[in-house]
Amino acid sequence: MAQTQTTTLSQANCKKVFVRRDFCEGGGVRFATRFPAELEGKIDRPLFDYTINTLNSLYAEAEKGSCSTYCEGCMACLTAYIIYFCAETHYEKCLKKVNRFVHEQNEQVWTKHGLLLTDPTERGLRVVEISLLTEPEPGKGEQLQSA
Numbered sequence: 416m417a418q419t420q421t422t423t424l425s426q427a428n429c430k431k432v433f434v435r436r437d438f439c440e441g442g443g444v445r446f447a448t449r450f451p452a453e454l455e456g457k458i459d460r461p462l463f464d465y466t467i468n469t470l471n472s473l474y475a476e477a478e479k480g481s482c483s484t485y486c487e488g489c490m491a492c493l494t495a496y497i498i499y500f501c502a503e504t505h506y507e508k509c510l511k512k513v514n515r516f517v518h519e520q521n522e523q524v525w526t527k528h529g530l531l532l533t534d535p536t537e538r539g540l541r542v543v544e545i546s547l548l549t550e551p552e553p554g555k556g557e558q559l560q561s562a
Contacts, residue, residue, distance in 0.1 A: 444474035477509030
């Protein structure tokens with residue numbers, strides 16, 4: 416009876432896949448929806464699409480101008496921006512939604528497939544980082560095995 420053994424690496428030592436920003440529709444925060452070849456066979460495309468499309472819609476909501484966001488800006492000017500010590504901005508609230516969504520997706524979907532999604536705010540909103548927890552980083556595999 417052969418046992419299948421999977422090794423989980425630390426996030427720092429594993430291979431990473433990056434989903435870059437998509438600037439086709441302007442400078443707003445939007446990530447490319449093209450399925451990375453490195454994830455083929457590791458996660459279903461509909462799960463990937465759902466995650467990226469939800470992130471894109473959450474960031475679109477954060478950047479959308481509304482009456483309340485304009486009032487927020489006016490109140491900031493009137494109070495010499497002291498109001499930001501007392502209240503969260505609409506953008507900050509949306510970033511918290513993104514953080515909760517990423518955390519939930521990791522718990523419910525991604526870690527079950529040996530993957531880990533990193534909140535894009537931790538990478539300066541430049542990329543969505545996906546760590547392949549079962550594959551060593553290229554070039555470090557030899558170091559890890561010899562240690």
